[in-house]
Amino acid sequence: MNDIQLTHAQIKELRQAFAEARDQVHKLTTNTETTVNSTRGGSWLGTALNAATNLFSGRIAPYEQAINRRITAMEEAVFSGQNLVNAAEEESGQDLSVVDPASMGGGGMQFSRL
Numbered sequence: 001m002n003d004i005q006l007t008h009a010q011i012k013e014l015r016q017a018f019a020e021a022r023d024q025v026h027k028l029t030t031n032t033e034t035t036v037n038s039t040r041g042g043s044w045l046g047t048a049l050n051a052a053t054n055l056f057s058g059r060i061a062p063y064e065q066a067i068n069r070r071i072t073a074m075e076e077a078v079f080s081g082q083n084l085v086n087a088a089e090e091e092s093g094q095d096l097s098v099v100d101p102a103s104m105g106g107g108g109m110q111f112s113r114l
Contacts, residue, residue, distance in 0.1 A: 011082050018075035022068050029064040032056065 006014065036056045039049055 008085070011078060011085075015075055015078050015082070018071050018078065022071040022075070025064055025067050025071070029061065033061065 033056070036053050040053060
């Protein structure tokens with residue numbers, strides 16, 4: 001089992017990184033979809049174009065949606081963990097980020113891989 005410890009600042013950075021990654025993937029896919037859609041129903045014709053639009057609709061767009069769902073789930077897991085840390089701090093009356101790391105497992109959050 002591997003443990004990963006995060007401080008409050010690292011938790012915030014991780015949540016921000018997930019949000020930025022989700023936004024970047026969404027923006028890239030939206031731009032691609034706009035470009036693909038601009039070719040449909042116009043003067044652009046041909047088997048290569050049809051293959052490209054089918055590839056986007058059938059493979060790329062669904063993968064983008066799956067990636068965004070996973071990124072969102074990771075961001076939500078970090079948010080949930082952060083809420084648990086905040087509740088523990090409230091209950092204990094201590095700021096766990098300033099407690100001696102040796103006595104509190106590093107402060108912040110600790111994840112274990114099963």
